[in-house]
Amino acid sequence: MQPYIIQSRRACRHFFKPDSVEQLLTFLDIINDERIKYFVIGNGTNLLFADNGFRGAVIQLSKPAFRTLEIESDSVICGSGVSMIELAYKTAEMGLSGCEYMAGLPGSVGGAIITNAGAFGQDIGNVIEKVESIDITGKRIIFGTNDISFSYRKCSLSQFNTVVTRVFLRLLKEERESVEKRIKEFLSSRDKSHINTANAGSVFKNPANVSAWKLIDGAGLRNVRIGGARVSDKHANVIVNEGNATSRDIKNLIEIVQIKVFEQFGIGLETEIKIVPEVLDAQ
Helix, strand or coil, X not given: CCCCCCCCCCCEEXXXXXXXXXXXXXXXXXXHHCCCCEEEECXXXXXXXXXXXXXXXXXXXXXXXXXXXXXXXXXXXXXXXXXXXXXXXXXXXXXXXXXXXXXXXXXXXHHHHHHCCEECCEEHHHHEEEEEEEECCCCEEEEEXXXXXXXXCEEHHHHCCEEEEEEEEECEECCHHHHHHHHHHHHHHHHCCCCCCCECCCCECCCCCCCHHHHXXXXXXXXXXXXXXXXXXXXXXXXXXXXXXCHHHHHHHHHHHHHHHHHHHCCCCCECCEEECCCCCCC
């Protein structure tokens, strides 16, 4: 997966990377007063922005203040801007298990929480102890495990207008060699379907008891294209941008895949990528 699939030359009206929590609070206060919609991104993975951009503010928590990482015994405290890859390797070095699958995922921890990111049957929700966040009014909120519900690619925090700033994890102590071996195994498995062409990762969530790629492949949709967007011939649950695809091309191809799979199997595919705004024409 390559991190960015932002199609427009100007993806948003305002783009802000705060240097601190205090700067974030000030910015949230400003956009709240101005009634400006906002959207928070991590590394920009699994995103599709409209061709004419987002008429609001995009906040990216990528500065050092949001990339802190503290490990003590089996407890991990990390900023929401920490990459999942870094978290996987740093915890493995300390002989901690629970994040190995993250070694092949390019997103950030904050984004992983909101989407309950995972792979190989594991997800980040399994190791969360609590989450620190800030709402649009500047109120700092701590969500414990009893306050958050996780399910496949979903987290209840997505319902709240809140910005995740820090995450507390509880992992399992294990031999470092065993943890690092699993990372290598996960990476080896991912390499078999690695795609170099620009893409936003898995487009659809897996329905119950079946992989989305198998349904797409079974409907004969590999290599189907619209404009510069094409269903990958290497992994059918990935749409690649061959260099000149518009967001509308990709959105139309998504809809064609959904229609054809439903016609063939009677199963509705739900998108895993986030489309900003939800309806590309609603600007």
